[in-house]
Amino acid sequence: MNDTDQMICVREKKTIRLHWFNALCWLLLLASGFGIISGDFVRFAPTFWPELMQGLFGGNDNLVLAHIIVGISWVAVFVFFILFNFKGVVFPFLKKVLVLTPMAAFKDTWSMVVTLAHLFGLMKNTPVPPQGRYNGAQRLLGTMIIFCSLLIIVSGLYLFFGPQLLSFSENSFYGIIFRWALVGHASSVFLVIIGLIAHIYFALIEERESLEAMKSGNVSVEFIKHHNALWYEELKQEGKV
Amino acid sequence: MALKPQLNYNEELETEYSRLFILAFPNKAVQPFASYWLESDHSLMGNSTLEIKHKMAEHGIEVAENSGLLPDHIVSELEFIAYLASQDDEKARQTQRQLLEQHCAHWMPLFIEALNKANPMPYYQLAADFLKQLIPSEMKES
């Protein structure tokens, strides 16, 4: 068939730029963030890292400042993007990616399990159910990242601005929130990292084409047909392919 | 019927002044110093006093040495605010705003409350009410 070689544009340039901006921010935030946490009881990174980062920035106060500047820029860019592209990009994206009902979650988890199993040559006889624009794993990951990011933003803002704007000595609750914000901040970051590992693996190893798609915005129709059968149907109905 | 001889009004006022602000007898002191309300040990001439002193110095004024007043005495502070209000430059306005929002607002309400509790004579009651009005209204204006 002729249309197997057809490339279609699935992403606008601004979305692609946002993705890579996001990736860069994450890289910077993870690098600085793991450099900030110092005490052995709470630290995750090996000692050389905070030492390197804090040394590089001339003290943790500067590193924290850098972290929050990147963090706020990250949030700000997203906020602007959402404001200006809500209808065009964000809302459709959210609609496709958010997993909000238990049934959807079950279905997505099932397809993710099957996909993962196939990686190891298991469950070969069980086909992956047909997927939409985003497959089950992507949808789960996306949903998780969205919620974790919200938690990271809120807790991060509190961790930085809480001590500056509130008098912790006046109300012990402020400190309690701070300590749990720290827990929330760290655990959501870990969750995201865990997801990111899979995300990066699939992009780099399993599905190089999707990486290309994140560079150019174009995907071959064949790829869609193979991986995202439901989406293919959709596109067909819309007459895009 | 003879009129009851009245105490000299000034003397009465002075006595009341000293009862309220100097001796605070037999009530608890209505200390007219910012430092008293802002320092944890209620000491006078605390860091808050120095802040006011420095603020005044920035505007080229200081409390007259023979006045017996500290820079953060309510009278000194109100005079300072009045002085700032009379100046027509941005810096004075800014200082005034800062003073009211970050300083006066932290202690004058406590002072007024204590003054009200001490059952002052009408004159000082009036002053307390006026002060109460002044603080928020000044803040709104600036």
Place this chain on the structure above:
Amino acid sequence: MTKKYVMLADTIRCIDCKACVVACRAEWETPMGYSRDWVKQAEFVKEDGSPRVMLFPGRCQHCDEAPCIEACPSGAAYKREDGMVLQDNEICSGCELCVPACPYDARWLNPETNTISKCTFCQPRVDQGLQPACVQTCVGRALIFGDMNDPSSEVSQLLKEKTWVKLTTDEVNIGPNHYYYTAGEALPDEVMPKLHDRHLAGKVMENVVNPVGAIGIGAMLLTFVGAGVLKMIGRRNEVSTSENQEDK
């Protein structure tokens, strides 16, 4: 040679006059209700029924393995090369994770700065060549401060001359640098360190979030490294199969 600052407290010379406490308050303008140092009076009845009083001037013990430093997320609590456990006010956010970690209760949240306050061995004074305020004012000269690594220092001499003890137990022995002399008398329970504790959030961070995060990340890496390896093997097989086919 690096310095190692230590504090000696000769309890025989201490008279509980609180000079150290007030001097510290004046020097560092500590708010009322808080103090960086203290004198504990241990009052008890001996076996023969006679009363006994022992006096223990105290402050941060500037431990070698200070749990406060380990509990501090931002690195505001740190130990200087010369042994002083210090608090960087620029960094400290006042989260109090370090407060219950200290077995000697030496840390508290300063309501004026909203950062953690503690004894610094008067680091700013010592850096200028002065004695700590408490040592300078000590009426019985019960407090002696100095560099243990300098063999000619008063503390080195005294450490050699007498038998000094530290406030440690089997459970809590974290290398305090505060020595006490009691002329051989046993240390009363009142002055011994508590088994340190941490805020629940700190415990969750240490014992749940970090390990689970580590396991999760590790497991993911393992999974996908494994998957990658499998895929490579699969490719190689494919390649060799096709080669075989070509050969044929």
Place this chain on the structure above:
Amino acid sequence: MSTHDHFDPSRRAFLGATAGGTALTIAGLPSQALARINAPHDPEKLKETTEVFGFCDMCYWRCGLKIRSRDGRAVKIDGNPEHPNNWGVVCGKGNAGLMVAYAPNRLKHPMKRVGERGEGKWKPISWDEALETTAKELLKVKKKYGPQALALIGHGSWEKPYHRLAHAFGTPNTTSPVFGLCCGPRGLSNMMIMGRNLTGNETLDLENCKYFLMMGRNVTESLHNGETLGWVNGVANGAKVVYFDPRYSITASKADEYYAIRPLTDHAFLLAMINVVINEELYDKKFIAEYVVGFDELKQRVQKYTPEWAEPITEVPAKDIRRLAKEMAAKAPSVFVYSPRRLTRTSNDFGTGMSITILNTLFGVWGRKGGVFTPQKYKVPEIDLPEFEHATAHRIDSGGDFNYEQPEIPLAHIQDEEGKYHRADGAGVMGRWPIANPQYGLTNEMWRAMAEQKPYPIRALMTAGGNGFLNSTNYDIIRKALETVDFYVASDVIPNEMNMYADILLPEASYLERYDDLQVGGAREGYVAVRMPAMKPLHDTRDAWTICKQLADRMGLSAYFPHDSIKELLDDRLKKAGSSLAEIEKVGILKIPADPVKNFPLDHGGKLKIKTPGGSTKAELIPGMLKQMGFDKALDYVEQVRPNEDEFHMTFGRIGFHTHARTQDNVWTADLMRENVLWIHPEQAAKRGIKEGDLVKVSDRKGRSGEIKAKVTARIRKDTIFMVHGFGHWDKRMTTANGQGVADSNLASYAVDPHVGSMSMGLSLVKVEKV
């Protein structure tokens, strides 16, 4: 590392159990090793300060100070390492001196009373009006009743100009509580026997002493820095400490031997000691032969006071008394019987004091290393003044302080031939209290004279510091006195119960805000020290000298205050001593170095110079002057009161971080101890159902009482209760101290020592019940 395992076992166990394999660490997981982040930090910097010299005013020891200021504000009080009163150390209350200056409650403006006296209604007035009124009122009294109708009561280092003003005014009635309420009997004992006085800054060679026999000298809590440090050094140098006190004080905790002696019976114990020392020939024979008279007579007199006699009285075992005497003799002359600072306790304090002096003399401790040293004096002449009008008022103030020398015993009548009056309190007056020191007078008797207007009218009162109520014990007398006088002017830094009664209140600058007259002292070194202001006065206050000078000017007495300013006065005095104000301001203190030959003449082949008030050049074990007056009976033991089954001896004393009744309203010292508590033995507490912290009622036989919290402790005898002195303020202006604890002075006895006229505060017996 092993220690780390100890203190956090959970950490490893958890990881070990959950990790399940070492593979996980490949992700760069935190290693087990405690590795600390080595990151850059900006250490705190010490803020810049300027320094001036001064001497302390928080108690009457007056340590040398260096006061740091920043931004026109004193921020830290340090000790002056050169000052022999403290060698650079400063106690808790000394450090808290800042809060005297910054106290919100201090007196800030001159005030005039407008309500009833003592009612507390005032109006602020100008200094001019305050001084004008004071001068006018004093002159009115002088005109109507004569100059002797003014009484001056001082207490504090600023009192000197007031005494001068009073003397210039022409009254002999100036008094300080230090004699009649505190050290009188002990100073007098040494004076009568040795012609020397050991109060003031004690001339004891504490560092080198080998044996302290301490008769309730609670040197760690009634502390004076230099003295306490000297004693601690002595103890650290290996001196033996034997401590007697009904209460196990902190000093007791430092002692090798502690005896909970029965209250009021020190004299009996000391007499038994003398008995043993004499009978077993433990005394310094050479010293006795060369420097002492009256030995044989004393020997006769003490024969009846055997240790076996003393045992049931004192509850100190006779065998211990013998042993202690022998031990002490073995270490003599580097020993001494350490007298309590305040010796106004029993009905025969004078006898107690003399026993102490006698024992010290028998051990030959005078002028010996480890004993009592001979001080040196820096000669700073007084300014030239006209003669004081009144004969007995001639005060020998050769130093910046008072001199304790005994002037000649004056005449027997109230009015002498020249028509001038003797002291109204009877100090130094034949037929009344002839041996009481008229330099200081008997403050307790002065109050009585004012209250009763006897022997002649006292119509005006001036007080400089002090607190008649809390330092004395008969509130009725004091209240009556304050209500009786025509005019009362008070000057002080802080408000208190006494100055509440004033007609004119003169607020003084605190000691951190002013110059004062020089401190001239005698220690091993002779010295003169200066007090400089560390900041400008915060309030509308003036220093004592300026107040007195301005009053003198208004009363035509300018000749007694010839300088224009206190600085001129200081410069004048220092120039006479070969220095200048500018010079002393640089160093704070000028000293004559310690000289062992002068301090310890008997160790260096020198001689001891003795001149007793009785004119003897040898120590009089039984002073001739006392015999003439029949006062030598004070040497004999007088039976003391004993409590009934349900009663206690009422005792009180000091704590290291409060001074008398002056520091309870100081925010920093109050933070260390806000209220006093009643010490009671656990057995007695159990009998009354009293638990730690319970509110109890203490009441004496006169019906005076107070409510106070209980401290149940084995640190006190079963027949005794104790409370810290100076609490229980009721002046509402003292917002911190008001209503905290109980005033011990309102429970202490107001009996009077029959020989000296000083108070016998310890005779009070009280009952305790749970409220």
